[in-house]
Amino acid sequence: MDISKAKSKKEIIADKTIEIILNKGLSKLTMDEVAKSCDYSKGTLYNYYSNKDNLIVSAFIRLINKFTYRIDDIEVDENQAIEKKAEFYSEIYSKIFTSLTKEEILRTFEIILDSVNNKKNFSSLKSTFTKYFTVVLDKFEDLFDSKNKALMIQSMLVGLQLYKVFGVDFDKETLTKELKDIILKLCE
Incomplete structure (x- = not known):
């Protein structure tokens, strides 16, 4: 995968995560919701972030x-x-x-x-x-x-x-x- 494309995906995931945290709170954040909001599979999230804490x-x-x-x-x-x-x-x-x-x-x-x-x-x-x-x-x-x-x-x-x-x-x-x-x- 192209490095800039991977970075872009990682940035999209991070930005969507902040959006969800600010709207719903940290305790209600799920990897499923982040994946859905990014239109990625949950597996794609785990390719970039080893766990939810790392993502946050x-x-x-x-x-x-x-x-x-x-x-x-x-x-x-x-x-x-x-x-x-x-x-x-x-x-x-x-x-x-x-x-x-x-x-x-x-x-x-x-x-x-x-x-x-x-x-x-x-x-x-x-x-x-x-x-x-x-x-x-x-x-x-x-x-x-x-x-x-x-x-x-x-x-x-x-x-x-x-x-x-x-x-x-x-x-x-x-x-x-x-x-x-x-x-x-x-x-x-």
Whole structure:
């Protein structure tokens, strides 16, 4: 089989898996349903993924990598005023934060917890998150000229996601304004 065709099938399977997880939840995901949604046989799925856990982790990693590449592609003009940069980043993170549902965040934790007992899956997830957080921290470190300030803002953003899990929510407008103010304070 052509390598690019195999990769394409693997990506289709991973994308459909994420779609099903987001619509029905991780606990209701079955290999049969994934095969049916891809219009492949169940055997085809097992040619690419040894088991359901491997499929779930691979799909999740694909999702995080897409997100990481989007963030990494963000270009901010170095000559742009700090105010504009703060506005830009606060808008992006407000959009991300308000678009994630409580359920999606909980499913992320569920995937991570389910992977703890599988060293290979956990290692893959750890590597993916390390890459993601490195990209995000690099963007903020460039903005603040400080690794400490970059870590503070990143920790705050992760903390906001935990707030959301427990039912504390913010409207996009308020969050954008508050994030911008915090970024500007950290740039002083």
